[in-house]
Amino acid sequence: MIRTRPRNKGFGRVACPKGLLRLLICLLSGGLLMGAFTARADERGAQLFVQCISCHAVDQNDEQRHGPPLHRLFGRPAGSVPGYNYSEILRQAGNQGLVWDEQSLDALLADPRGYLPGLRMAIDPIDEPSDRHALISYLAAVYADGGPTVFVHDDPPVPDRLLALEGDPEYGAYLASECLTCHQADGTRAGIPAIIGWARQRFIRVMHAYRVKARDNSVMQSIAGALGDEEIAALASYLARPGQ
Amino acid sequence: MINRRTFLGSAVGTSLAIGAPAVIGKSRPRVVIIGGGPGGATAARYLAKDSKGELDVTLIEPSRMYYTCFFSNLYLGGFQSFDQLGHSYRTLASQYGINVVHDWAVGVDTDKKSVSTASGARFGYDKLIVAPGIDFVEGSVPGWDASAQTRMPHAYKGGTQIALLKAQIENMRQGGTFLMLTPPNPYRCPPGPYERVSMVAHLLKSRNPSAKIIVLDPKSKFSKQALFEEGWSNHYQGMIEWLPVEIIGKVQRVDPQAMEIEVDGDTFKGDVINIIPAMKAGRIAEMAGVTNEAGWAPVHAADMRSRLQDDIYVLGDAAEQGDMPKSGFSANSQAKVCANAVRGALTGSKIFPARYSNTCWSLIDTDDGVKVGATYTPTDEKIATADSFISKTGEDAALRKKTYEESLGWYAGITKDIFG
Numbered sequence: 001m002i003r004t005r006p007r008n009k010g011f012g013r014v015a016c017p018k019g020l021l022r023l024l025i026c027l028l029s030g031g032l033l034m035g036a037f038t039a040r041a042d043e044r045g046a047q048l049f050v051q052c053i054s055c056h057a058v059d060q061n062d063e064q065r066h067g068p069p070l071h072r073l074f075g076r077p078a079g080s081v082p083g084y085n086y087s088e089i090l091r092q093a094g095n096q097g098l099v100w101d102e103q104s105l106d107a108l109l110a111d112p113r114g115y116l117p118g119l120r121m122a123i124d125p126i127d128e129p130s131d132r133h134a135l136i137s138y139l140a141a142v143y144a145d146g147g148p149t150v151f152v153h154d155d156p157p158v159p160d161r162l163l164a165l166e167g168d169p170e171y172g173a174y175l176a177s178e179c180l181t182c183h184q185a186d187g188t189r190a191g192i193p194a195i196i197g198w199a200r201q202r203f204i205r206v207m208h209a210y211r212v213k214a215r216d217n218s219v220m221q222s223i224a225g226a227l228g229d230e231e232i233a234a235l236a237s238y239l240a241r242p243g244q
Numbered sequence: 245m246i247n248r249r250t251f252l253g254s255a256v257g258t259s260l261a262i263g264a265p266a267v268i269g270k271s272r273p274r275v276v277i278i279g280g281g282p283g284g285a286t287a288a289r290y291l292a293k294d295s296k297g298e299l300d301v302t303l304i305e306p307s308r309m310y311y312t313c314f315f316s317n318l319y320l321g322g323f324q325s326f327d328q329l330g331h332s333y334r335t336l337a338s339q340y341g342i343n344v345v346h347d348w349a350v351g352v353d354t355d356k357k358s359v360s361t362a363s364g365a366r367f368g369y370d371k372l373i374v375a376p377g378i379d380f381v382e383g384s385v386p387g388w389d390a391s392a393q394t395r396m397p398h399a400y401k402g403g404t405q406i407a408l409l410k411a412q413i414e415n416m417r418q419g420g421t422f423l424m425l426t427p428p429n430p431y432r433c434p435p436g437p438y439e440r441v442s443m444v445a446h447l448l449k450s451r452n453p454s455a456k457i458i459v460l461d462p463k464s465k466f467s468k469q470a471l472f473e474e475g476w477s478n479h480y481q482g483m484i485e486w487l488p489v490e491i492i493g494k495v496q497r498v499d500p501q502a503m504e505i506e507v508d509g510d511t512f513k514g515d516v517i518n519i520i521p522a523m524k525a526g527r528i529a530e531m532a533g534v535t536n537e538a539g540w541a542p543v544h545a546a547d548m549r550s551r552l553q554d555d556i557y558v559l560g561d562a563a564e565q566g567d568m569p570k571s572g573f574s575a576n577s578q579a580k581v582c583a584n585a586v587r588g589a590l591t592g593s594k595i596f597p598a599r600y601s602n603t604c605w606s607l608i609d610t611d612d613g614v615k616v617g618a619t620y621t622p623t624d625e626k627i628a629t630a631d632s633f634i635s636k637t638g639e640d641a642a643l644r645k646k647t648y649e650e651s652l653g654w655y656a657g658i659t660k661d662i663f664g
Contacts, residue, residue, distance in 0.1 A: 170594060171594075171596060173294075174580075174584055174596045175596075175599070177290065177580040177661075178577065178580070178599055178601060180657065180661050181573065181576055181577065181601075181654070181657060181658050181661055182650075182653060182654045182657040182658065183657060184656060184657045184660055185660065185661070186660070188656070189653075190652060190653045190656045190657075191649035191650050191651070191652040191653025191654070191656075192650055192653030192654060192657060217650075218615070218617070218633035218634075218635075219603050219615065219617055219633070219650070221633065222601070222617060222618065222619050222631050222632070222633050223601060223619060225619070225631050226599065226601070226619040226621075226630055226631065
């Protein structure tokens, strides 16, 4: 189970982000009548945000993932975090001055591949303007002040011997064919999360959680239950390889 | 007599033989696959992909587009378009170099190790994979045969039959009766008929709310029964009547002209009638000599190898393997185990132990999805269930919606895994 927990829980602690959005959020949260709407939008934003973090690291303390971390996103030139294998179009756009802000994020989320043709980030367009707004507001709010959002995974600790196990990628490739029935090989996420490119430790932690039934999807409990330590290690090393 | 043309011809031949000894001198091992469904197409794709050109892979499939049987009920219910069910073989041919032959396999010569097709072509094989799906048992429903399938569609092989059935239901008179005869065990997609009942009810609830659905069942119980019955009473109160074998006895006669089904002591009239006959392995499996008296093809659990013929493997619905249900998911799962074993046998690559799994999702009404599934291990006798799970009655709406969304994700995933 993943749940979000802002570091500062104080009532009214949400600082207002810059610009238009700041104005909007402050206006909205200012009105009592609008309070319910804001709460709903926050909830929706948090809901949508969970999808982002199947690929993006939450902050610099989070384990490395396929996508760059989302903290300090606002005001950052596109494609500029060192060490990430960005799409060519993203790097170019960043060099030509594309900076992430409310407007550019809205355009990206509305039509990812129309906005940046050739973009590898595998997400579906968010058609509803109110959904995009909720997500961007949420991003702005949780990252604006008091440090990044802390994510708490309720996963049980992984035994050291499992973490230390060296996996055979060839075996992993064979085993992964079972995963690819549902988890798409090109990293597209549609009702089922993408697992391609997951960091080794993360994969092991999640599979271990399913195996001991600490996570509750029955398909995954059954699949993970049929995997021994050697199999989990093999899968982890195969899936973590770039290009898989 | 040597003229310029023959001289040129032989010169070209010689230079080729010298220039490319690996290709001409030693031909690649040949795998022929009959049937381009979830079993056959998956096997073809994994063999071609993983052997990186070391194997010559031929896929024989009559249709140019494959319309999945799985999710066809969602099309009946209006949750998927017909086009969304169709998948082409283009990527398998162009990207994976599979020789896709659109033809009917009509014979297998196990001595000469070759497959003949309706157009008269022959394809030699080192290993043959037979994945033809199902055919109906002739005479299993007295009075019904293939010539009656326009008036009384089976709609159980995907494609035009399912479109026909949908059109008939949409055009049914107000207050009419949809009558379904379900098949005896074993058959393709155990929850399929009951998901279909749900989807037909969903369609009728808005278009034809006074219509009735009657299910005549030659069995006493069915897959996910508690879940379906709960869903039917939640969503379609009073609309669906399920009559098991204890009530109807034996089907005596089906009359496509009168649109009637006669059972022991009673006759049912329908405005739309869906007949799903008893099933057996697709006919070509019988011609290949891999089927038993029951009409199915017994296989070894470790690699889906036929128990009756050397160098032939059988995948999917046609196989008699043990505990796995006949489903697209099962066929896809078996295909990967089989592809790994066949490639190992022909190229010396590592053969890993078999792993099988299956999940069957069913949609009962909008956002009300349920699932049943298992993982399996091979034993000497059969593919045996290791661990299984099923949705529970009384689950909350959010979980059911998630289960439905999961099924959409699965469809997108498995169709890419099958067709590339």
